[in-house]
Amino acid sequence: MGRAAVVRLLHALGVIAVVVTLTFALARLLPGDPFASIADHPSVDAAWRARLRTTYGFDEPLLAQFVRWCGAVLRGDLGYSFSAQRPVRELLAHALPWTLLLSSVALTVGGVLGIALGSGQAVRRGGWADRLTGSTTLVLASIPDVVVATAVLVLFGQRLRWFPIGGATGLDGGGAGDVARHLVLPAATLALLVAVTLARFHRAAMVRGADADYLLAARASGLSRWRIFWRHALPNAIAPTLTVIGVLLPILLTGTIFVEKVFAWPGMGSVLANAVLARDYHVVTAVALLSTTAVVVASAAIDALLAWLDPRTRAR
Amino acid sequence: MRLLALLAVLGCASPDASRTATLVVATSAEPSSLLPMFVTETQGRAVSEQLFDRLSEIGPGLNTVGDAGFAPRLAERWEWSADSLRIAFHLDPRARWHDGQPVRAIDVQRALQLVKDSRTTAPQASDFGAIDSISVTDSLTATAWFSRRSPQQFYLAGYLLFPVPAHAIAGIAPDSLRTSAFARAPIGSGPFTLVSWLPQDRIELRAVADHYRGAPTLGRVVWQYASEASVSVRRLFAGEADFMETLSPPDVAELAKYPEVRAVGYPSFDYTLLAFNARDPVRHTQPHPLFGDRALRRALTMAVDRQQLARALFDSLGAPGLGPFVRAQAFADTTIPAIPFDVVAARATLDSLGWRLGANDSIRTRGGKRLAWSTLVPASSKNRQKAALILQAAFKAVGAEMTIEGLDFAGFLARQDARRFDAAIVGWRPNAGAVSLPQTWGRAGLRPGGNNLASYASDTFDAAVDSGVNALSPVEQRRLLRRAFETIIADAPAIWLYEPRNVAGAHRRVAVPALRPDAWWADLSRWTVAARLPRDTVTR
Numbered sequence: 109m110g111r112a113a114v115v116r117l118l119h120a121l122g123v124i125a126v127v128v129t130l131t132f133a134l135a136r137l138l139p140g141d142p143f144a145s146i147a148d149h150p151s152v153d154a155a156w157r158a159r160l161r162t163t164y165g166f167d168e169p170l171l172a173q174f175v176r177w178c179g180a181v182l183r184g185d186l187g188y189s190f191s192a193q194r195p196v197r198e199l200l201a202h203a204l205p206w207t208l209l210l211s212s213v214a215l216t217v218g219g220v221l222g223i224a225l226g227s228g229q230a231v232r233r234g235g236w237a238d239r240l241t242g243s244t245t246l247v248l249a250s251i252p253d254v255v256v257a258t259a260v261l262v263l264f265g266q267r268l269r270w271f272p273i274g275g276a277t278g279l280d281g282g283g284a285g286d287v288a289r290h291l292v293l294p295a296a297t298l299a300l301l302v303a304v305t306l307a308r309f310h311r312a313a314m315v316r317g318a319d320a321d322y323l324l325a326a327r328a329s330g331l332s333r334w335r336i337f338w339r340h341a342l343p344n345a346i347a348p349t350l351t352v353i354g355v356l357l358p359i360l361l362t363g364t365i366f367v368e369k370v371f372a373w374p375g376m377g378s379v380l381a382n383a384v385l386a387r388d389y390h391v392v393t394a395v396a397l398l399s400t401t402a403v404v405v406a407s408a409a410i411d412a413l414l415a416w417l418d419p420r421t422r423a424r
Numbered sequence: 425m426r427l428l429a430l431l432a433v434l435g436c437a438s439p440d441a442s443r444t445a446t447l448v449v450a451t452s453a454e455p456s457s458l459l460p461m462f463v464t465e466t467q468g469r470a471v472s473e474q475l476f477d478r479l480s481e482i483g484p485g486l487n488t489v490g491d492a493g494f495a496p497r498l499a500e501r502w503e504w505s506a507d508s509l510r511i512a513f514h515l516d517p518r519a520r521w522h523d524g525q526p527v528r529a530i531d532v533q534r535a536l537q538l539v540k541d542s543r544t545t546a547p548q549a550s551d552f553g554a555i556d557s558i559s560v561t562d563s564l565t566a567t568a569w570f571s572r573r574s575p576q577q578f579y580l581a582g583y584l585l586f587p588v589p590a591h592a593i594a595g596i597a598p599d600s601l602r603t604s605a606f607a608r609a610p611i612g613s614g615p616f617t618l619v620s621w622l623p624q625d626r627i628e629l630r631a632v633a634d635h636y637r638g639a640p641t642l643g644r645v646v647w648q649y650a651s652e653a654s655v656s657v658r659r660l661f662a663g664e665a666d667f668m669e670t671l672s673p674p675d676v677a678e679l680a681k682y683p684e685v686r687a688v689g690y691p692s693f694d695y696t697l698l699a700f701n702a703r704d705p706v707r708h709t710q711p712h713p714l715f716g717d718r719a720l721r722r723a724l725t726m727a728v729d730r731q732q733l734a735r736a737l738f739d740s741l742g743a744p745g746l747g748p749f750v751r752a753q754a755f756a757d758t759t760i761p762a763i764p765f766d767v768v769a770a771r772a773t774l775d776s777l778g779w780r781l782g783a784n785d786s787i788r789t790r791g792g793k794r795l796a797w798s799t800l801v802p803a804s805s806k807n808r809q810k811a812a813l814i815l816q817a818a819f820k821a822v823g824a825e826m827t828i829e830g831l832d833f834a835g836f837l838a839r840q841d842a843r844r845f846d847a848a849i850v851g852w853r854p855n856a857g858a859v860s861l862p863q864t865w866g867r868a869g870l871r872p873g874g875n876n877l878a879s880y881a882s883d884t885f886d887a888a889v890d891s892g893v894n895a896l897s898p899v900e901q902r903r904l905l906r907r908a909f910e911t912i913i914a915d916a917p918a919i920w921l922y923e924p925r926n927v928a929g930a931h932r933r934v935a936v937p938a939l940r941p942d943a944w945w946a947d948l949s950r951w952t953v954a955a956r957l958p959r960d961t962v963t964r
Contacts, residue, residue, distance in 0.1 A: 138834070138835065139831070139834065139835040139838040139839065140832075140833075140834025140835050140837060140838040141834070141838070144833060144834040144837040144838070152464055152547040152548065152875075153863065153869070153873050153874055153875040154841035154842075154872075154873040154874070154875070155871075155872070155873025155874065156545070156547050156549075156873075157841065157873075158873055159542070159545060160545055163543075163545055163599065188603050191454075192454070192623045192624070193454075193455070193456065193457055193458075193603075193607065193608060194608055194623060199623055202622070202623050203623070203624070258654075261655075261658065262658070265658065265662060266658045266661055266662050269662055269663075272664060273655065273658045273659050273662050273664055274648075274650050274655045274658075274659065275625060275626070275648065275650075276625065277625075278959070279446060279448065279628075279646055279959040280958045280959050369651055369652050369655075370652060370655065371655070372624075372625075372648075372649070372650035372651070372652070372655045374622065374623065374624040374625040378624050378651065379624065381651070382624070382651055385804075385832055385833070385834065386834065387834045
């Protein structure tokens with residue numbers, strides 16, 4: 109057990125190292141530098157941008173930059189963001205909580221809704237409710253995410269004015285209630301997109317197990333339909349769904365770019381999108397470090413959860 | 425009483441009623457810094473120039489020659505020496521930094537030292553080369569020394585230079601100033617002080633009640649950021665924001681559905697051009713195989729109906745470009761003849777240059793080479809992308825093939841810096857003065873890292889610009905620069921495409937004065953807002 113844990117840890121560290129190294133190099137292969145967006149003016153010439161590159165060491169060989177960056181990271185310094193004009197650590201410390209809030213609410217609501225929809229479809233397999241839900245989730249899954257987000261924003265924010273348009277807090281200092289009001293539209297959009305994905309996976313998992321022997325035995329022993337569902341069918345079908353959730357977790361950390369941009373949510377997705385466009389190397393690499401770590405941790409957590417839920421997987 | 429009732433009906437605000445009001449500005453980009461010496465972009469200037477005052481403010485005519493029209497700010501008055509090589513600025517004794525310390529002459533001196541210090545990496549450091557030094561005559565008198573007379577002496581020292589609180593930055597090394605905590609939360613001298621800067625979210629400023637120029641008529645100003653411009657527009661339409669500096673033509677059309685929001689037009693300081701690279705993009709010492717030829721550039725210019733192009737992009741909210749200047753600049757001359765739109769003449773010129781169309785060809789060739797090139801366009805600019813498509817069609821009509829190469833802005837700028845392009849659609853926002861002309865179009869900008877993107881070189885132009893920039897009267901400057909502009913327009917190193925007319929969106933509760941083309945925010949501290957929303961009652 110101890111050896112397996114060490115192997116897993118080393119494997120995880122290897123994955124993080126490879127992803128971060130690749131991101132570090134690829135970001136610098138893109139044309140441009142972090143000073144492009146702050147110098148579009150006739151009085152500002154290329155020589156000035158070159159001087160800035162020298163001042164901040166971006167003209168050094170890639171390897172030298174990487175070694176310097178690694179040393180700084182080990183000291184807890186993630187560098188400076190020239191697009192946000194603050195240390196990267198400070199920028200991420202501001203953005204991460206907002207993304208975690210958005211993602212956790214969206215994942216919880218979307219997860220429960222998706223599993224409920226998928227279960228409902230499976231229980232009434234072939235019926236009109238199954239077909240209607242299946243068609244609806246297929247349509248929603250097919251519409252580009254950004255279209256769904258924009259439609260939600262225009263309808264509920266601009267036209268009906270039920271919720272604020274963008275941002276995470278208002279100007280009136282409203283506290284938790286204020287944050288909740290701002291959270292509704294982006295979280296609902298993201299939850300909807302999570303739900304339609306999960307519903308389809310979960311229905312398929314439930315249908316695959318519908319003719320299993322243990323369910324046949326349960327039915328033969330006279331258990332109620334709901335008891336069979338809650339005690340036998342759902343726990344056995346949940347494993348593949350949890351695996352999908354495990355994949356979604358890290359995506360929700362940085363993959364919420366479109367929702368964060370459309371709703372001006374000041375989270376990690378916005379940070380990453382802006383940093384890539386601004387060639388803000390330090391931010392891009394730091395986000396890669398953070399998201400890869402999240403992938404590794406989420407993967408381990410899901411494996412542990414699956415093992416707890418399904419004893420058969422513990423021996424694997 | 426009747427007046428108050430009338431104001432209430434009209435939704436306007438008296439200055440007193442406005443003093444608790446919040447003005448919310450929706451915009452798409454955060455400042456690159458809050459210290460004016462590091463800021464060049466509009467969004468950053470709008471904020472940093474509320475935090476910091478200059479020695480003097482430019483007049484409504486935007487004259488930059490001498491001190492005509494300039495109004496006192498931190499300097500309550502100034503004196504020229506008899507030989508015009510010194511200007512003594514007498515500071516307003518009531519002026520205070522936001523921490524309560526008085527503004528002193530040493531703050532003016534320190535500002536120049538920092539801007540000129542290469543370690544500070546201030547982007548416009550080269551502009552200040554004309555000021556030798558600033559000496560402290562007494563605590564309230566700073567004297568700027570110049571090595572030679574120039575028409576923009578006063579503009580440089582009195583307008584472009586922002587004093588900094590020497591006492592607050594004493595411990596910060598010049599090479600750390602840009603990334604220092606002070607740069608994010610500075611102590612300024614302007615009518616507003618910083619409350620908070622939440623990254624990717626907002627910047628909040630609060631009025632300085634005891635400001636030496638009088639309390640602002642607004643209680644606070646909040647810049648709300650959204651990287652998607654559409655979010656900013658929706659905030660304005662939904663009443664969550666009070667002002668947005670630029671609306672696109674489709675947004676202006678949609679404005680009719682929102683009676684509580686109105687359009688406010690004002691002249692622009694932006695112009696866009698198609699720059700022809702006169703040098704080979706690979707072997708920079710060689711002329712460009714196509715655009716090294718003046719006659720070819722002129723022929724291609726004749727192929728473009730710029731009037732139609734401006735109308736297609738902006739309807740009535742834009743005009744064809746005139747040359748390397750905008751109409752709002754004090755020295756602008758709208759009577760200089762342009763190369764006319766004349767497709768027949770364009771075709772004839774191309775024929776005469778040996779670029780011929782074969783019987784079944786749609787693209788001209790000469791010596792087996794096609795008349796074809798690629799044009800860089802930043803993907804972030806919808807207007808420039810649309811302009812590229814219109815140009816492509818116009819050139820095709822005369823037998824030339826232009827391919828469009830869309831790049832994100834950082835990539836676009838990298839290629840532009842390296843001069844690795846045939847042609848590029850470039851947007852410029854010049855300073856009010858003519859001082860940057862030699863750098864952008866003269867031989868001075870041809871050096872490596874210079875700003876003469878088209879690598880345009882003309883002795884006639886250089887001489888005329890040099891004379892114009894150094895003319896000591898606005899009338900003389902205009903006359904001399906006209907000669908320079910006639911030369912460059914005839915040489916066609918670029919096609920001057922369009923100059924948009926800005927349209928801002930403003931909520932009707934905001935009384936917006938006439939907006940200055942180079943700085944809509946110039947009188948922000950005097951704007952009034954009818955305080956009637958929950959956000960207007962927040963006190964801090």
